[in-house]
Amino acid sequence: MSENHLKASEPKSFSETIIVSDQDILARFAGNNDENFKTIEERFPVRILVRGEKVTVQGPDNDVVETVYHYMEELLKVAKKGHQILAADVRYGMDMISIEGRVDLTSLYNDVICTTNRGKPVRPKTAGQKLYIEAMRTHDIVFAIGPAGTGKTYLAVCHAVSLLKAGAISRIVLVRPAVEAGESLGYLPGDLREKVEPYVRPLYDAFYDLFSPERFLRYVDKNVIEIAPLAYMRGRTLNDSFIILDEAQNTTPEQMKMFLTRLGFGSKAVVTGDITQIDLPSGKKSGLIEVRDILEGIEGIAFLELTNKDVVRHEIVQRVVKAYEEYEQRRQQP
Numbered sequence: 024m025s026e027n028h029l030k031a032s033e034p035k036s037f038s039e040t041i042i043v044s045d046q047d048i049l050a051r052f053a054g055n056n057d058e059n060f061k062t063i064e065e066r067f068p069v070r071i072l073v074r075g076e077k078v079t080v081q082g083p084d085n086d087v088v089e090t091v092y093h094y095m096e097e098l099l100k101v102a103k104k105g106h107q108i109l110a111a112d113v114r115y116g117m118d119m120i121s122i123e124g125r126v127d128l129t130s131l132y133n134d135v136i137c138t139t140n141r142g143k144p145v146r147p148k149t150a151g152q153k154l155y156i157e158a159m160r161t162h163d164i165v166f167a168i169g170p171a172g173t174g175k176t177y178l179a180v181c182h183a184v185s186l187l188k189a190g191a192i193s194r195i196v197l198v199r200p201a202v203e204a205g206e207s208l209g210y211l212p213g214d215l216r217e218k219v220e221p222y223v224r225p226l227y228d229a230f231y232d233l234f235s236p237e238r239f240l241r242y243v244d245k246n247v248i249e250i251a252p253l254a255y256m257r258g259r260t261l262n263d264s265f266i267i268l269d270e271a272q273n274t275t276p277e278q279m280k281m282f283l284t285r286l287g288f289g290s291k292a293v294v295t296g297d298i299t300q301i302d303l304p305s306g307k308k309s310g311l312i313e314v315r316d317i318l319e320g321i322e323g324i325a326f327l328e329l330t331n332k333d334v335v336r337h338e339i340v341q342r343v344v345k346a347y348e349e350y351e352q353r354r355q356q357p
Contacts, residue, residue, distance in 0.1 A: 037085040039092035041078045041099060049076070052095075052102040054110060059098065062110045066117050067091050094120060097128055106132045111335065115149055118332060136178065137185040139232050145181050151333040152178060158325040159293060164283065164318075166271075167295045168311065169329025170344045175295035176269050180229040182293075183265040187247070192289070193263040194246065197226045198282065200253040200273045226250075226269060253278055262287035271296035271311045273303055279310025299347070 043049040053060055053073065060071040060078075069082035069091050080095065082088045094116060101108055112128065119126035131153055135144045147153040152174050158165045159182045167175040183195045230239045230248070242248040253274065268274070268282055271294045279294075286292055296311045303309060318324050331344040 036081055036083060037088045038079050038081045039088055040080075041092070041095060042076055043078055043099065044076045048099075048102050049073075049078075051105075051107050052078075052099055054108060054113075058110045059108055059113045062113045063091060063095070063117070066114075071095075090120065094126070097126065101128050101132050104129075104132065112148065115332075115335075119150070122332070136181045137188070137233065140235055145178075145233075147178070148174070148335040149333045151327070151329045152335075155327045155329065156182065158327055159291070162325040163286070163290075163323040164292045164294070164325070166311070166314065166324075166326045167293065167329060168298060168327070169333060170297055170299065170331060170347075172334040172340045172344070173329035174333070174335055175297075175329060176226060176267070177229045177232075179267050179293040179295060180226060181233065183267065184230075184233050186265055186291075192265045192291075194249060194265075196249045196251060196261060196264050196266040198251055198253050198256060198266060198268045199226070199270050200278065226267070253282060256285050257281055259285055260287040261285050261290050263289040264291075266290060266292040268292065268294045269296075272298050272301045272309050274310040275303070275307055276310040276313045279314050283314075299351070 043052060054062075057071075057073070060073070063069070064071055067082070067087055067090070068084065069080050069088060071091075072079045072081065078095070080088050080091050082091070097116070098108055098113065116126045116128055127150075131147050131149070134146055134153060134156065136147070136156060137145050139145060147156050151169075155165070155167055155174075155178060159179070167179070169175055180195075183192070186192045187195060227239075234242070239248065243250070253268070264287070266285070271279070273296075274282065282294075283292070294311070294314075298309065298312055301309050315326055319326055331348060334340050334344055
C-alpha cells in the first residue's frame with residue numbers, strides 16, 4: 024500500500040489552541056485535577072491536551088471543535104477574573120449551549136449577592152437564578168416557583184441578608200405553613216420557636232451558611248430575624264421587613280391572601296414553592312396555584328418559574344427532576 028493511500032485513509036483531525044501563560048489562571052480554568060476539561064470531554068467528542076501554557080482542543084469534527092474552543096474561551100474569561108470554576112458550572116454552560124446555542128457565564132460570575140460566613144461570594148448559578156435575583160431587586164412581591172434544588176429559598180435568604188446588612192430593612196421574617204401539624208401547634212412541647220423549628224429547618228440551614236450560629240441566634244433573640252408559622256401572621260402589619268413565605272404550595276387561597284396583605288411600608292416579600300409537591304389534604308386547592316391567575320400583570324409583582332435547568336445540587340438531582348417531569352407528561356397524555 025502506498026504512502027499516499029495511507030495518508031488519505033487516516034481520519035481527519037481538527038484542533039484549536041488557547042494560550043494560558045499564568046499558572047494560577049490555568050489552575051482555575053482546568054479545575055481540580057483537570058476536572059473541568061474532563062467534564063467537557065465527557066460531553067463532546069474531543070480531547071483537551073495541556074502542554075505547558077498551551078491548551079489544545081482536538082477532534083474529528085471541526086464544528087464541534089470550534090464550539091468547544093469558543094466555550095472554553097468563555098470559561099477562560101471567568102478564570103482570568105479570579106473566579107474558581109466548578110464542574111457543575113461547566114455542565115450548566117454546556118447545557119445552555121445545547122439548548123440555546125450560546126452561554127454568558129461572565130455575567131453570572133460578576134453578580135455577587137452576598138458573602139457566606141467563610142467569605143465565599145454567593146452568585147446566581149444559572150440564567151433563571153439571575154432573573155430571580157433581578158426580580159427581587161426590582162419588585163415588592165416575587166413568586167418563585169420550581170423544583171427542589173433550584174435555589175428558591177437560599178437565594179431569597181441571601182438577598183434578605185444583603186438588604187439587612189445594607190440597612191435597607193430592619194428585620195427578616197421567615198414564614199412557613201405547618202401543614203404536618205395542621206396549623207395547630209399548641210399541643211407541641213416548648214415555646215413558639217421550639218414548636219416551629221422543625222418546619223423552618225431549611226431556612227435555618229441557609230442562615231447558618233451566611234452567619235455564624237452565634238450571630239444568627241443573637242439576631243433571633245433580638246427579633247431581627249423572626250420565625251413564625253403562617254397561622255400566627257393573621258392581624259399583623261410588617262413594616263421595613265423582608266418576608267419569606269417558604270413551601271407556599273401548602274397554603275390555601277385564604278392563607279395566601281392573608282399573607283400578602285401583611286405587607287407594610289418599606290417591606291418586600293418572596294413566596295417560594297413547588298407546585299408538584301403539595302401536601303394539603305385532598306380536595307383543598309393550593310393558594311400558590313390560584314394566586315397567579317389573580318395577580319399576574321399587577322405592577323410590583325413578579326412571577327418566576329425555575330426549571331430542572333436551574334437545579335444546582337448534585338447532578339443526579341437534575342436527572343431526578345427531569346425524569347419526574349417526563350413521567351408526569353406521559354401520565355397526562357391521552
